Structure formats: structure tokens, C-alpha cells
Amino acid sequence: MKCQISLSSCCVRFLLPILFVALLSACGGSHKLSDPENPYRVQADNHIHNGLAAMQYERWQSAERSFERALTSAQLADDLRLVGQCWYNLAIVRTAQKNTEGAMEAYLRVIELSELRHDTNMHMRAQLALALLQQQEARLPDSFKLQQLPGSLFQAGNWPADIHLQAARLAQLQQQNPLAQQAYQAVTVRKGSDRNLLKMKAEAHMGLALLARADNSDEEAWSEAEQVLEQCRKIGAPRLTAHALLLQGQLPVADNSERRQRLQRALDIYAALADGAGQRQALAALIKVSLPGQSPGLQLRLQQLEDKLGKETEEAESLPHTDEVH
Structure with missing residues (x-):
């Protein structure tokens, strides 16, 4: 009997909200229901989620397809915030795929939309990302000056962490190291365990x-790289892990045995990622700290890699440029 009573109570607790909503719907009374959710906005959110998941594993073409679908859904929903987010994500994956023109176009669309919506954060985010891309491509306008940006970008707590990070990278590329250091530190002092923040x-x-390292502070460089590895072990970021290991292997802080071990780990990760440029750097560094009997084998491996990369470059340059249809 007790079991029957308990089961009946569970059914009542489950059914009451449903019956209550059904009653309100039927009567059309004064109680207001929550607004229905725009299905196109739901579709856009789902596609964005899929795209971000693909980005995590560097599946750039898959991510681009997801973000293009998200963009279409966001436009059908007439949601300018989502449209801007989709263009920004597309810019990131196009940059990763070396589609510089497509990335720049996408960033300009974000800037235009963020101005329309008076979205200060997204406007600054896209402006910095575009400047970074232009700097890396040696296409930054001569009129651009880092001092034109708000000084608060280089102070803790004023902007979202990703914006401080972009400002730091831009300052570093422009060899404004004190400003870069301040902006990087504005990120490292943030509290939280969210995966994106840890990354x-x-x-x-x-x-x-x-x-x-640029300041010849090798021990400090090693210590900062250890912080990178600690965070990467929590979240799984193999490429960044390899970069930190490669840097440590190049620093004359530890003995050669420890440096070789770190460089070998970096080489293994780069190989798993099929990152030829990373493998080349790791092999070249390994040769410098290798034991006498190991050097010839590493030299041969490096030469084979150089030949392979050279052949792939020639083949890529000989292919006609076509736009992929998704």
C-alpha cells in the first residue's frame, strides 16, 4: 500500500504542472505563458555548438560548415547578435584555413554589425582580431597606432579575458612588450574553472x-611554460602543450637529458597533429642537444621531413585555387 501511495504522489507531482499549463492554454486566462522560442534561433545555437566542438579538435572544414549553417539560421531568425557571433566564428576558422580574404571580410561584417548594435565588446574583439591578422600578413595600415586603443585594454579587470589576450598579442607583435605583459597578466589573474578561461x-x-625568453630571463620563461602545461593537462590542448614543451627544450635551464625528453614529447605531439612545421622545429632543437650517436639518425629524419614538406608545398602551389562549396 505504501508503494502505491508513493507512486501516486510521484505521478501527481509530474502531472500537475502539465495539467496546469494545459488549463491555462485552454482558458486563455490572465496568466501569461513564457514566449515561444524562435526555432531558427534554436537551430543557430545548435549549429554554433557543433562548430565549436569541431574547432576544439581543429576540424576546420567541419566547423566552417556548421557556422555557415548557423549564420543562415540566425539571419532567418533576424537575430543580429547571433549573426555577428556567426561571422566572428567564421573569421576564426577562415584564419585557421589561411583564407585571409574571407577572414577579413567576416571581421568587417562583425565590426559593422557591432556598431549597429552598439556592442562595445564585440566591436573591440573584431577590431583587435582584424588588426592581428593584418599585422601577421604585413597588411596593417601605416595609420594604425597601438596608442590609439583604450589604455584599459592593458589593465586588469576592464574587458573580457579574450579581449585582453588579443590586445596582448597585438602589443607583442608590435614589440610593445611592457604593454603586452600587462595585458597577459590581466588574463592570468582571472579566477574561475571554466574551460575557455583556463585555455x-x-x-x-x-x-x-x-x-x-626574449628578455633572456630563461628561468622565468621555463616557469611560465610550466604554468601552460599545468593548465593544458586540465583541459586538453595538445598544440599549446607542444609549443610549451618545445620552448622548454630550447631553454638552457635544465640538463640536456631533460631537454631531450621535453623535445621528444613535443615532437610526438606535432607528429600526431600532422604539424610539419612543428616537427621541423622540434627535430632541429633535438639535434642540438642530442647524444653523439643519435645525431645522424635525427639529421636523416629532419632531411626526410624537409623533403616531404617541400614537395607538399610545390604540389599545393601547382593546384588551381577553387572555392569549396558547402
């Missing part, structure tokens, strides 16, 4: 490690 903190520590 940004790892990237900020990597930036600080490179700044320390």
Missing part, C-alpha cells in the same frame, strides 16, 4: 614565457 590563461602564460 586563455594557458595562452597568456605562453605569451609571458615568450616575453621572458
Whole structure:
């Protein structure tokens, strides 16, 4: 009997909300129901989720397809916030695929939409990302000056962490190292255990490690790289892990045995990622700290890799440029 009573109570607790909603719907009374959700907005959110998941594993073409579908759904929903987010994500994956023109076009669309919506954060985010891309492509306008940007970008707590991170990278590329250091530190002091924040903190520590190395502060560079590895072990970021290991292997802080071990780990990760440029750097560094009997084998492996990369470059340059249809 007790079991029957308990089961009946569970059914009542489950059914009451349903019956109550059904009653309100039928009567059309004064109680207001929540607004229905726009199905196109739901579709856009789902496609964005799929695209971000693909980005995590560097499946760039899959991510691009998801973000293009998300963009279409966001436009059908007439949701300018989502449209801007989709264009921004498309810019990121196009940059990763070396589609510079497509990425620049996407960033300009984000800037236009964020101005329309008076979205200060997204406007700054896209402006910095575009400047970074132009700097890397040696296409940054001569009129651009870092001092034109708000000074608060280089102070803790004023902007979202990703914006501080982009400002730091831009300052570092422009050899404004004190500003870069301040902006990186504005990220590392953030509190939280969110995966995205931990990834940004790892990237900020990597930036600080490179700044320390440029300043010949090798022990500080090693320590910052250790912070990178600590964060990467929590979230799974193999490429960033390899970068930190490669840097440590190049620093004359540990003995050669420890450096070889770190470089070998970096080489293994780069190989698993099919990153030829990373493998080349790791092999070249390994040769410098290798034992006498190991050097010839590593030299041969490096030469084979150089030949392979050279052949792939020639083949890529000989292919006609076509736009992929998704």
C-alpha cells in the first residue's frame, strides 16, 4: 500500500504542472505563458555548438560548415547578435584555413554589425582580431597606432579575458612588450574553472614565457611554460602543450637529458597533429642537444621531413585555387 501511495504522489507531482499549463492554454486566462522560442534561433545555437566542438579538435572544414549553417539560421531568425557571433566564428576558422580574404571580410561584417548594435565588446574583439591578422600578413595600415586603443585594454579587470589576450598579442607583435605583459597578466589573474578561461590563461602564460625568453630571463620563461602545461593537462590542448614543451627544450635551464625528453614529447605531439612545421622545429632543437650517436639518425629524419614538406608545398602551389562549396 505504501508503494502505491508513493507512486501516486510521484505521478501527481509530474502531472500537475502539465495539467496546469494545459488549463491555462485552454482558458486563455490572465496568466501569461513564457514566449515561444524562435526555432531558427534554436537551430543557430545548435549549429554554433557543433562548430565549436569541431574547432576544439581543429576540424576546420567541419566547423566552417556548421557556422555557415548557423549564420543562415540566425539571419532567418533576424537575430543580429547571433549573426555577428556567426561571422566572428567564421573569421576564426577562415584564419585557421589561411583564407585571409574571407577572414577579413567576416571581421568587417562583425565590426559593422557591432556598431549597429552598439556592442562595445564585440566591436573591440573584431577590431583587435582584424588588426592581428593584418599585422601577421604585413597588411596593417601605416595609420594604425597601438596608442590609439583604450589604455584599459592593458589593465586588469576592464574587458573580457579574450579581449585582453588579443590586445596582448597585438602589443607583442608590435614589440610593445611592457604593454603586452600587462595585458597577459590581466588574463592570468582571472579566477574561475571554466574551460575557455583556463585555455586563455594557458595562452597568456605562453605569451609571458615568450616575453621572458626574449628578455633572456630563461628561468622565468621555463616557469611560465610550466604554468601552460599545468593548465593544458586540465583541459586538453595538445598544440599549446607542444609549443610549451618545445620552448622548454630550447631553454638552457635544465640538463640536456631533460631537454631531450621535453623535445621528444613535443615532437610526438606535432607528429600526431600532422604539424610539419612543428616537427621541423622540434627535430632541429633535438639535434642540438642530442647524444653523439643519435645525431645522424635525427639529421636523416629532419632531411626526410624537409623533403616531404617541400614537395607538399610545390604540389599545393601547382593546384588551381577553387572555392569549396558547402
